[in-house]
Amino acid sequence: MSSVITIKDLNKTYKNGSVEVHALKDVNLEIQHGEFIAVMGQSGSGKSTLMNILGCLDRPTSGEYLLEGINIKDQSQDELSLIRNKKIGFVFQAFNLIPRTDVLRNVELPMIYAKQKTSYRRARAIELLEKVGLGDRTHHLPNELSGGQKQRVAIARALANNPPIILADEPTGNLDTQSSDEIMEIFRDLNKEGSSIILVTHEPEIAEYADRVIVFRDGRLIEDRRKEGVSKLFG
Numbered sequence: 001m002s003s004v005i006t007i008k009d010l011n012k013t014y015k016n017g018s019v020e021v022h023a024l025k026d027v028n029l030e031i032q033h034g035e036f037i038a039v040m041g042q043s044g045s046g047k048s049t050l051m052n053i054l055g056c057l058d059r060p061t062s063g064e065y066l067l068e069g070i071n072i073k074d075q076s077q078d079e080l081s082l083i084r085n086k087k088i089g090f091v092f093q094a095f096n097l098i099p100r101t102d103v104l105r106n107v108e109l110p111m112i113y114a115k116q117k118t119s120y121r122r123a124r125a126i127e128l129l130e131k132v133g134l135g136d137r138t139h140h141l142p143n144e145l146s147g148g149q150k151q152r153v154a155i156a157r158a159l160a161n162n163p164p165i166i167l168a169d170e171p172t173g174n175l176d177t178q179s180s181d182e183i184m185e186i187f188r189d190l191n192k193e194g195s196s197i198i199l200v201t202h203e204p205e206i207a208e209y210a211d212r213v214i215v216f217r218d219g220r221l222i223e224d225r226r227k228e229g230v231s232k233l234f235g
């Protein structure tokens with residue numbers, strides 16, 4: 001079993017004028033390929049800050065972050081964009097679809113950045129939309145979809161370049177219970193197919209889907225527990 005993510009003594013400080021917020025404090029974390037992790041903790045505890053660093057959207061103030069053995073510190077901005085495009089699928093609470101752009105093209109976008117051929121892109125986008133149960137919505141605009149459907153498009157988009165890691169920051173935060181369950185079942189299937197999933201949630205029922213739960217408080221990782229049976233695999 002190899003590590004997909006290694007974090008050592010990671011700190012993140014935000015500075016706004018004279019105000020400093022120490023959002024992450026000495027965080028150490030090792031994540032193996034194929035794990036399904038729920039990230040919990042009260043509002044402001046640093047969960048999104050961690051996700052943004054894991055997703056290479058932001059850099060730590062100090063400490064190390066290795067993504068599949070690559071030290072993020074040594075990468076240029078362009079190299080980071082490439083890593084993000086190939087290795088990470090990001091799903092956000094607010095869906096973040098491109099408005100006035102149909103569902104098919106939204107899913108194609110990461111493949112356009114990855115310079116894939118049109119015919120491949122189109123076929124892959126349709127395949128992914130079918131996978132999330134939206135094969136009949138390819139030409140709808142985002143505002144013509146329900147919240148749960150928007151999130152399924154966002155998941156299809158996140159999967160476009162077949163990334164080994166899926167990061168999801170409160171993906172069910174704007175959804176009703178039934179849509180949340182549908183979304184979580186998609187994540188569970190993806191994890192069974194081998195994706196590593198790291199998912200932020202406030203809800204214990206959502207965290208139930210994960211094999212491992214990590215909890216933050218005031219920027220510190222204060223709890224890291226694995227479910228019975230799973231611990232044997234990774235222990």
Ligand SMILES: Nc1ncnc2c1ncn2[C@@H]1O[C@H](COP(=O)(O)OP(=O)(O)OP(=O)(O)O)[C@@H](O)[C@H]1O
Binds near residue numbers: 015047050
């Ligand atoms: N861009 C920023 N500039 C300054 N401070 C920030 C910035 N982003 C986050 N913070 C601060 O860092 C701390 C951690 O924020 P973060 O967004 O990581 O919390 P969170 O655990 O995701 O909370 P929530 O559950 O509400 O989403 C908070 O105190 C927040 O105010």
Ligand SMILES: [Mg+2]
Binds near residue numbers: 047049
């Ligand atoms: Mg957050």
